[in-house]
Amino acid sequence: DAGVTQSPTHLIKTRGQQVTLRCSPKSGHDTVSWYQQALGQGPQFIFQYYEEEERQRGNFPDRFSGHQFPNYSSELNVNALLLGDSALYLCASSLRWDQPQHFGDGTRLSIL
């Protein structure tokens, strides 16, 4: 049983570019959340998707957007990249919003 898978594992972009990160949830999970984790800090909630809709959003600008597909997989899009967007981006899935979230190993995004 595959857990949460994310792609790519590493990515290097330059300021102003756009990026798309992908996530496949754990089998059976229908809820997907995205987090940003800066070095030495805890994950910060970006948003959560359920039934292909954004259900809640954290304190992130609208340069951060997402999508959930009918098979529950999800994408995180970031436009107009800034140096400060360099971080580990984590995807987590769960069966319900109040059930344990299971994380992927993340995408390490570096902005030059």
Next chain:
Amino acid sequence: GESVGLHLPTLSVQEGDNSIINCAYSNSASDYFIWYKQESGKGPQFIIDIRSNMDKRQGQRVTVLLNKTVKHLSLQIAATQPGDSAVYFCAELTSGTYKYIFGTGTRLKVLA
């Protein structure tokens, strides 16, 4: 509150001793709590959870204690092993929201 800070507190314990990792949470309306373990280069791994209608929950070698009066959560690890070395995060979920808030994290170092 939101995860802040660049320097993780560190707990060093001798192999075989018990470890206690503490977490102060921010919102008295939080009703679900999770402890995660994060190893270098990996995503957070679920350890144990507890709901606000409980004050103690035990797993294999781990125990979580919840004190709602002082908004405090602790993770006890029995007979700490080298493989327990990692960063540990607590996460809280406030009733009526879908947004998990992570603590600042504690680095556990197990000394041989």
